[in-house]
């Protein structure tokens with residue numbers, strides 16, 4: 001087995017591998033393979049997106065014939081490195097391939113003296129254990145909430161502050177990144193610049209301000225047919241979170257959306273239940289450095305990984 005950069009000619013194979021490993025793992029362990037559908041094509045968004053965001057950083061594990069055995073997406077940020085989905089061919093699982101790819105990311109981060117962060121499923125003990133054995137510490141637990149917005153919109157009165165939500169301007173990436181850094185202690189201006197001027201995917205960046213003109217929240221939403229998630233985002237308070245979620249959902253009428261909400265944010269969770277949301281999975285954020293004094297409400301996502 002050798003590790004190398006995932007090249008573009010391998011993107012289709014990577015999409016097939018991600019799909020195959022998820023279907024196999026979730027079917028074998030939870031009888032839920034069907035939730036990933038029959039078509040590997042949508043998973044092509046992963047290599048395509050990461051190649052645009054972090055060229056040359058995705059890791060491929062191949063056998064001696066060059067066949068792909070595993071992929072892992074690494075992305076450097078100003079304050080930390082993040083790890084996107086890790087997927088191993090089912091027939092190659094349990095042989096230390098995921099560990100080897102993760103060790104490579106840890107090495108790159110260590111060289112810059114930065115922590116590594118990720119989101120891992122709480123239903124998947126293999127991946128949870130893989131990360132915690134490598135030195136990650138779990139911190140915030142999230143519930144993955146799925147919500148179908150009727151074609152006519154949510155049958156609820158808009159929250160009081162929803163009218164104050166607007167689309168961010170193309171030049172606001174730095175301001176948004178500063179806002180997140182002040183609350184969460186992580187900075188990733190490149191991601192916000194990417195969402196605002198995207199070449200891959202289809203994104204809207206929603207923001208809201210308080211009476212003094214200061215940002216009180218930001219929430220990105222995907223409008224790509226293969227990726228129906230809200231996030232990443234961060235807000236100062238539950239009121240801003242609820243207003244941003246309502247606005248982002250209202251712009252996705254007739255679609256299903258998934259959003260990760262911190263389980264401790266019960267006001268936000270209850271509001272989403274009122275709007276008809278159902279829990280579909282649980283995830284936990286993990287970091288190689290203790291996460292202390294993070295403020296506000298974060299909405300992580302898997303693409304691009306945004307813990």
Ligand SMILES: CC(C)(COP(=O)(O)OP(=O)(O)OC[C@H]1O[C@@H](n2cnc3c(N)ncnc32)[C@H](O)[C@@H]1OP(=O)(O)O)[C@@H](O)C(=O)NCCC(=O)NCCS
Nearest residue numbers: 021025086087088093094095096097098099126127129130
């Ligand atoms: C999760 C996944 C990436 C693991 O890949 P893998 O190559 O089989 O993992 P590895 O063999 O490198 O390592 C697994 C580690 O977890 C450990 N482990 C697994 N289950 C464990 C448990 N219940 N308790 C303790 N340790 C456990 C193994 O012992 C091993 O640690 P070690 O190397 O220190 O011995 C793979 O199962 C997969 O592709 N799953 C489907 C896709 C997926 O769900 N990805 C994760 C998205 S968050």
